[in-house]
Amino acid sequence: MQSTQERKTFDWKLVKRLSPYLKQHLLLLMLALVLLLGVDLTDVLHPYLVKIGIDQHVITKDLSGLTRICLLLGLVLVSNFLMFVGFNYTIQYLGQRILFDLRLDLFRKVLALSNEYFDGTAVGKTLTNVTNDVEAIREFISEGIVSVLGDFVKLAFVLAAMLLLNVRLSLLAFTIIPVFVLATLAFRKSIRSGYRDARAANSEINTSLVETIAGVKEIHLFNHKDESSRRFAEYNRHYLDAYLKVVHSYSLYFPVIEVVANLSMIIILCYTHFAAGTALEIGVIFAFFAYVHLFFKPLRQMAEKFNMFQSSMAATERIFRLLDRKVVITNHPHARRINGHFRGEITFDRVNFAYKPGTPVVKNVSFTIKPGEKVAIVGHTGSGKTTIINLLNRLYDVQEGAVLIDGVNINEYDMVDLRTQIATVPQDVFLFTGTIANNIALHDPRISRQAVEEAARQVYADRYIQRLPQQYDENILEEGKLLSVGQRQLLSFARAFVRQPSIIVLDEATANIDSETESLIEAGVKNLLDGKTAIIIAHRLSTIKSVDRILVLHKGELVEQGTHHSLLRQGGLYKQLYAMQALMSN
CATH class of the missing domain: 3.40.50.300 (P-loop containing nucleotide triphosphate hydrolases)
Structure with a gap:
């Protein structure tokens, strides 16, 4: 049975719980956002500069103007490269710092917990909390939420650029969005189901592996190798079957999205066949094709992030459930210090x-x-x-x-x-x-x-x-x-x-x-x-x-x-x- 949290793609309450860890590295976060904003801006500026170069300098054979545009375009591309490198390093470093802080807090919590916790909790579960779950949150921070914010910003820039270039072409391109949404919704369910089953199968594999390593002596003494191998193969097969479901869904999903994006370009081509030479410049057509590609790219990336968000929310809930667990054995508020030794009664x-x-x-x-x-x-x-x-x-x-x-x-x-x-x-x-x-x-x-x-x-x-x-x-x-x-x-x-x-x-x-x-x-x-x-x-x-x-x-x-x-x-x-x-x- 899927838990409420596993069904929820995004939970602001859990994200809020992560905010103290983000605040400790606020400068890094702000730097990453500024760099991402610069990357998105230069990405959107690139087709527009090419459009100017074609329409104002290539067609008019203005070599000096074309040289200036090329130099400006080169500066934009270099700036994009440097900011993209800086963003990648900053966001990955931020993710690792948060992983470090979270893992340390979890380890200290585990040390503080009383024996009653360990009596009723499998070792593999605690191990998963401190390793896999924390890694899922790192991925959520460094490759998820910040990137999605960047995708939204890029969408806004692209939409603004498209509307500035040509309102009619923009409206034609937008007609294909409902098809994209329907395709995403159709595949989302099977992808989510596959990832959920894969997580469950991965837990089975970890449990089997921990038991095998801990009990390897007994396995040898009691000739239990065949049964251990059979069970591990069964769990491994569960994981393979579950992940193949994801592979099958994605193998269809991405080509469908490419078809949708290309369909938008075909609509624009059909329109320009009749409008070219009367209402549209060649540079506008080129820029529009580039913007259509840029428009669907962040949408595609956000669709991919869906399952990562869901997995990260479930991991975040498990981590904070452990961090919030009450420590039963605690020091007295005014604990007596022992100087020397007990008498021993x-x-x-x-x-x-x-x-x-x-x-x-x-x-x-x-x-x-x-x-x-x-x-x-x-x-x-x-x-x-x-x-x-x-x-x-x-x-x-x-x-x-x-x-x-x-x-x-x-x-x-x-x-x-x-x-x-x-x-x-x-x-x-x-x-x-x-x-x-x-x-x-x-x-x-x-x-x-x-x-x-x-x-x-x-x-x-x-x-x-x-x-x-x-x-x-x-x-x-x-x-x-x-x-x-x-x-x-x-x-x-x-x-x-x-x-x-x-x-x-x-x-x-x-x-x-x-x-x-x-x-x-x-x-x-x-x-x-x-x-x-x-x-x-x-x-x-x-x-x-x-x-x-x-x-x-x-x-x-x-x-x-x-x-x-x-x-x-x-x-x-x-x-x-x-x-x-x-x-x-x-």
Whole structure:
């Protein structure tokens, strides 16, 4: 179903939303318009000067007058060339500047959005907003609206020149305009439909491509290549069929328009056959043919711009929908700055939370972790363990209750300071394209190279870093492709250690580690957790026997808590989980 915006060719409200970006480069815009005005004026002046040269100097054999007209015509042509070059450069530069500003604002918006946006939005959609949609607006500015304004101005100049030359010939030429309008309306529908289907097919191709690249390992492991190829070929065929519809329409439309334009010239020729020699000069006839060509050229260009306008309006709406999206997680107006470190006391006070209304994930959870205490959270998959960590980091805000650190609601802390004091080591580590050192420090200017190397030594990541050709300057490529799972996890420990946080969160951080690497981490983790409050989420219960306390979650509720041995004596859910894992490991 086509949206209202997709049906609308031009929406001044959306154009108005773009005005702040245009105002930032108002001088460039004004310069482009002045240059375009000069280009249109010299375009229209050219046939008129030729007409004067023929009627006043060629026929009368006035060589000196013809020389002057030729020099003036040459000056007009050179001026047209220079202004056209200047206009093209200026308008393209303006489009790129607006693209730069818009894309930067969109990227900053994406960084500011809360996790709830990404939970419900496909990556490909956001990617399209920041790339294709912004490019469509650049095209709209640099090749659309300004050019159309220029076309209207050129039409006005041409009409004025035609009427000044000969009113009767002008009226004859204008009789063909209704045919042009009917031809444009006839083809517009099929062209619009084709472009709309092509955009939908292009979205399918992008989605398929993103899924294939992200899941290429699974495609190979599960022999899914044939099905992936079939689906991509299907989407590619959709795009080909849709675009061929556009090609077919344009292949008929442009010849029809040429016939219409030539028909106007034929009418003028028929008229001049009877009028020539009595009422018309040869130069007038020549100029009129040139003006008929100039008259239909901007009309043809404006017809071509129709679908670009429609596509640009839809892209503009999508971009501003993203820019207008409310940021849910925000700083308190008078946020508390954190000087030094937290003591590390964590309190969950009757916390309730649901990702989707009516489907609670955390239900009335209350507990307190003392400063320096090491606490593990366990439970079945989906019991709410990771959600507890997300709430502590304010990736989401609780709907009921409160999360406190050192007796203060975390909503009152400055978010940057809060997250600086909480280092979370996830199960699936994300590494950025760049060097080992940059991935540990994350370009934080406060972290020295010496601190980076010391952090790597403390968690034993230096054991493999020292073997790399460039050591800490080794480029690990996108997502750390050159490193093993265990090596990437060790880097994440170094990343946490170097920041010297008050609270450490290990979110199943050793779940994918081989036994050799795990022995290194067990040694390094003692240094990492020394003197800090720690929350450890682990699937393997054998790794958390020595923690101070264990919290057992079940279906979002805190059902048990105690030490490893006390929980085993209780004979509850924890004992069942432990017995199940012991049985599976035998």
